[in-house]
Amino acid sequence: MDTTDRELTGQVALVTGASRRIGRAVALGLAKEGAAVVVHAQSSREEIEAVAAEIRAAGGTAMAVLGDITDEADVARVFAQARDALGEITILVNNAAIRGEADFLEMTLKQWRQIQSVILDGAFLCSREALRGMVAAGGGTIVNLGGVSAHVGAKSRAHVSAAKAGIVGLTKALAREFADRGVTVNCVAPGKIGGARSASAGAAPEMGAGPILGRPGNVDEAAYMIVSLCRPGARFTTGQTIHVSGGMYMP
Template sequence: MGELIGKVAIVTGSGRNIGRAIALALADDGASVVVNARSNRDEARAVAREVETVGSRALSHVGDIADPDAVQAMVDMTVSEFGRVDILVNNAALRREKPFAEMTYADWREVMNVILDGTFHCVKACQPHLKKSGAGTIVNLGGLSAHTGARDRAHVVTAKAGIIGFTRALAHDLAPDGITVNCVVPGIIGTPRPKNTPEPAHHLIHRTITGERGHPEDVAAAVRFLCSPAARYINGQAIHANGGAYLGA
């Protein structure tokens, strides 16, 4: 449709799965995309090549968003190459599972550092450029278990619940700069997992209305819409893409 032609998007954690689908959806609509991965350079470069295949410009960046210097380097690289930042999608996250009785403070901080602190660093670094855009967009990725609770996920549930609060606060703070801030909350999405990695425990207790799991592209479609001109009146919202697995507000 080309609604994002001329726009530049940064998508964190976009070397695979939902992040990759988001990067490709935005590129398919015309945006130039910066593909970020925490450590896997090959994955980031592969997605960047896919973005270029659909006719959009792309950069790959490897860096941990928990490191503010790495985030600033990513944003500086983006502006140097593309001249602007219009869209920030905060997708990067850690989804660890460990019983609370066994959880250490280091375990807790590892998750908070990426999900909450990393999102903070990205917004801080991008804010001046999103303001210059005149129609800046931030989309944060939430989590189903932040709304339903889940065993062995105290750190992840807390961090993702914090993302909802951060979204609502930022919507107020950044509205005068013409920046919208929303959250897309994925449900039970079928994604490839590393070998010998078990299914997340909370996936086993939730069911969709249709009985089918979603695909990364289902989440990407919601993000893509929130980045479009048609969504400028939507602000401070949590949009659930979960097939009816959770029907709360």
Template sequence: MSTSHSDSASRPVAIVTGGSRNIGRAIALALGAAGMAVVIVARSDRDAAEQVVHELEALGTQATSVLADVAREASADLIVAHALERFGRLDVLVNNAAIRRERPVEAMSLAEWREITGICLDGAFLLCRAAIPHLATVPAGAIINIGGLTAYTGAPNRAHVVAAKAGLDGLTKALAVELAPRGITVNLVSPGRIGTDRSHASAEKNPAHHARNQTLVGREGTAEEVAAMVAYLAGPQARFLTGQTVHVNGGAFLP
């Protein structure tokens, strides 16, 4: 979609990593419905990313997509530069990109460990570092990290995922303290059992921890329910919330 800076200068702009599928797609659509222009970041599936762009445009908002591996240091600057080039500003960063494979820890290679932590945790750090100077120039800059239930409950065969998601919780608190003087809020949304398409290679079809983490409400959550919380934290009503972990899990975990 062709957009000039003057056309979009007054519209808040959000970057959503892992924005082409499942929770990321729902977040992008929720932010678009709230009136934001959205940059969809996907690692390799251009068609899926462009489909979300078309869905956002159908909502009457502006959108663009960029392919990038968030675990690579150069990608963060590329993603932020793309957002600024297309829309002229940056207001919200949603670090959602993740891989949730399962592997017994004694069989896990260092490369497998680093692949997961690189995307989930290193990628969030790199994007935050690149985005902060620009988030600090807008009236309501916000960073929202997407965590996970097993960071708090543990899970078999997920040492890399659990460690990375727990690290995101720590990163959220550290940045909330550091960035508050610059007017940037930093929060984490931790989804529980969410009904998503698990046919992609980045996720297990039947995660072992699901049998242990039953919800009180008797059902899985939806991607849209997670997205609604992200949209709230990205909006003007949440400016008194920072450094918080918000659990969207149907009562599967009671902190």
């Protein structure tokens, strides 16, 4: 890991859902910039331990923490554990999500609520816990993970599209509420990202035309934008949704 340019030295970052794909790439990218990283997952102990070990092997600082981000008490425990080990969280990346497919007319309330609980409730609980510390410390950075489906729709994924659209609204509301307290809040909305998908993600959803660049993106391209929003040079950017979709969606 090249650590010659370490703009985030002294920062402590928590990345939810960091066991694989974009979350993993973000954790590694933040560590490369000098941040101490809390690598989180709900149940993938071996995978997050491997990510944390990779960071430490390259000379960085990291810890792996399991936790249920839909549970208020467990979120408080995760943050307390991270704070005790590494210090106050100054960067939060709300990446954790689950996906699923269900035709709308057959979608159950349980399926609907399960998606909302992880994507929206999780972002709410983690952001609230992080912001308490950020406000006391005089500032911080939150980057939420949205998705192109919130903007173009996705067949059989109304629950996911709705939850990701909620993330956009949450981003704007928090950016406005905490602007005078030194906190920036932005959203990155990836489009079609290549590579192996987890079993829970299912097949790539049907969302109309693909990227105009003619290829899917990769996790490092998505992570680059997320990490960039955590750098000091991004302090004048807040309340924005930035699309990393190869031109699949152009607002």
